[in-house]
Amino acid sequence: MLWFERQVVDALGSAVGDRQADVRDYVDGTLRLMPESIRAGIVAESLLLGSWPRLQQLFGRYEPHSLDHRIARWEASPIAPIRQYVRALRALVLFAEYEMAGDH
Amino acid sequence: MTTTLATDVLVIGSGAGGSVTAATLVSAGHDVTVVEEGPWIDPDAVEPFSLDEFVLKYRHRGMGSAALGVPPIAYAEGCCVGGSTEVNSGLWHRLPPAFVNEWQREYHIEEFTSDTLDRYAEEIERELSVSHLPGAPPPSSAVLERGATKLGWRSVEFLRVFRHDGNDRGVKQTMARTLLPRAVAAGAKVIPECAVTRLIRQGDRVLGARCRRRNPDGVTEELIIHADHVFVCGGAMQTPALLQRSGIRHQIGVGLKLHPSIKIAAVFPQALDHGDVPMHRVTEFSPNLTIGGSASRQSHIALALADSSTDFSDALANWENIAVYYAAIRSEGSGRVIAVPGLRSPLVSYRLTDGDLSRLARGLIHLGELLLAAGATELYPSLTGGPVVRRPEELVQWWDGATRSRTNLMTIHLTSSIRMSQDPNRAGTDSFGRVWGYQNLRVNDASLLPDAPGVNPQAGIMSIAARNCAQFLSQS
Numbered sequence: 001m002l003w004f005e006r007q008v009v010d011a012l013g014s015a016v017g018d019r020q021a022d023v024r025d026y027v028d029g030t031l032r033l034m035p036e037s038i039r040a041g042i043v044a045e046s047l048l049l050g051s052w053p054r055l056q057q058l059f060g061r062y063e064p065h066s067l068d069h070r071i072a073r074w075e076a077s078p079i080a081p082i083r084q085y086v087r088a089l090r091a092l093v094l095f096a097e098y099e100m101a102g103d104h
Numbered sequence: 105m106t107t108t109l110a111t112d113v114l115v116i117g118s119g120a121g122g123s124v125t126a127a128t129l130v131s132a133g134h135d136v137t138v139v140e141e142g143p144w145i146d147p148d149a150v151e152p153f154s155l156d157e158f159v160l161k162y163r164h165r166g167m168g169s170a171a172l173g174v175p176p177i178a179y180a181e182g183c184c185v186g187g188s189t190e191v192n193s194g195l196w197h198r199l200p201p202a203f204v205n206e207w208q209r210e211y212h213i214e215e216f217t218s219d220t221l222d223r224y225a226e227e228i229e230r231e232l233s234v235s236h237l238p239g240a241p242p243p244s245s246a247v248l249e250r251g252a253t254k255l256g257w258r259s260v261e262f263l264r265v266f267r268h269d270g271n272d273r274g275v276k277q278t279m280a281r282t283l284l285p286r287a288v289a290a291g292a293k294v295i296p297e298c299a300v301t302r303l304i305r306q307g308d309r310v311l312g313a314r315c316r317r318r319n320p321d322g323v324t325e326e327l328i329i330h331a332d333h334v335f336v337c338g339g340a341m342q343t344p345a346l347l348q349r350s351g352i353r354h355q356i357g358v359g360l361k362l363h364p365s366i367k368i369a370a371v372f373p374q375a376l377d378h379g380d381v382p383m384h385r386v387t388e389f390s391p392n393l394t395i396g397g398s399a400s401r402q403s404h405i406a407l408a409l410a411d412s413s414t415d416f417s418d419a420l421a422n423w424e425n426i427a428v429y430y431a432a433i434r435s436e437g438s439g440r441v442i443a444v445p446g447l448r449s450p451l452v453s454y455r456l457t458d459g460d461l462s463r464l465a466r467g468l469i470h471l472g473e474l475l476l477a478a479g480a481t482e483l484y485p486s487l488t489g490g491p492v493v494r495r496p497e498e499l500v501q502w503w504d505g506a507t508r509s510r511t512n513l514m515t516i517h518l519t520s521s522i523r524m525s526q527d528p529n530r531a532g533t534d535s536f537g538r539v540w541g542y543q544n545l546r547v548n549d550a551s552l553l554p555d556a557p558g559v560n561p562q563a564g565i566m567s568i569a570a571r572n573c574a575q576f577l578s579q580s
Contacts, residue, residue, distance in 0.1 A: 026155070029159075029165070030164070030165045030167050031168070033164050033165055033168060034164055034168030034169075035164060035168060035169055035447075035448075035449035035450075035451075035452075036447045036448060036449055037172070037444075037447070037449070037451050038168055038169070038170060039168075075413060076413075076489075078509075080174070080175070080509040080510075083488055087410075087411075087488075087512070090410055091167065091407055091410070092167060094403065094406045094407055094410055095155065095158075095167065095403045095406070095407060096155065097403075097406075098401075098402045098403035098406050099154060099155035099401075099403045100155070101402075
């Protein structure tokens, strides 16, 4: 999982502590096992969407909370692949969080 | 280190087609070896539709596969001993006679009639214990029946591949519980965690397969299996990919068919059951549009609610009152499966027609009508930005919302990526699954169906596989 993907996963999730680490592990493992063509698309979008946050991080100006606003914008984006990027990662996070909660 | 084995019949894949092939041929006295890419998991080891099941029994953990297109269509495949029969809902529906007749005429398929297929289906049904759920349907299934009755629509309770021995829920008769143990008892060898990288060809014959096997100690070794006859039964995605990797490309991987499905998460005033999949289906618009119910654990409900992109936290707080339903269509469009050199997974694409999109929108609205008639109070569609609906007159808003860029689709039925026909220009195999140009190479799985059947394809796959095995035995 790329640095930016981990930021998005953390921003989309509500789990903390060990549970958050478990969710990250699950998402990481699932991304690794994806068909290469799908994974390549997600990596490309991560690099594109994450370039500015990454620069901010390198200069010590990255605020994790600023990502919430970006994600909200991307979810409403008129560009379908950008919406689907958030949708794909959100699906992994939601599935892991609710399954790991064992509350069913 | 390379290990070499020899067998009379090599069966690649252990799902609905591979299991029938293995059990039938070993019973007839053949030396049979089955290789399966996935692990052998005890059918009782994990809860149905849980994260553990997705991780252990699905390819790509069931969450990462999609047919590329506008819109993309997410799909899932089983990847374990027993294949997708281990993870599906177990609904059982023989091939509709109208399609059998149509396919026979259009594809010039020999000895392909409903009577023939029904004979094989009856044998399999006896073997697997196909039955209805005893007693009253669970609430999530009764919703479909109740809504259909109020609207004057037809609905049926489908048969399922379940055995009920005093157990209310019953036990799904997957291949790992039924035909595969029977095949092993008769002398077949099943090798799990063994992925076939390519077939070994010479002229018009296949000599065997080159495999990578993961041993129980975690070490991976190369395995070469020599065989007199090879049956490829890896399903509609993996079978064409393997043939293409092996240099066999004539009419292979074209014509892929799916049942694109669109979903609604429906909120009811009362709690529903969440441990099983509804067994009722609304058949008023069949075969081109079918309405049914999906797995509805809390995690699935969260995913379905999230698909509407509206704030769903209040609804999810009462998740016990929510269940997920779908409308699935027979699609006019088709797709391709392409094995790309160097990549583990094939590239899959699917082109939905405008007519398909229109049918999906109509299906979504019909599904909404039905759920409101059955007492639902709120409906969340799998349309990005799709408004939550509470009254029938609001459903029309979804018509404009179901566009290519805002519709979120998925499927679990994948067929027709090779097809069978006596016309080599129309299909990759002859009428009985023998690959054109090869004496001893056969396909025996969902790839053979000439088109999507509009129902769960397991019964059709198994009946056709049994028919093809009978023809093979009569020839050999």
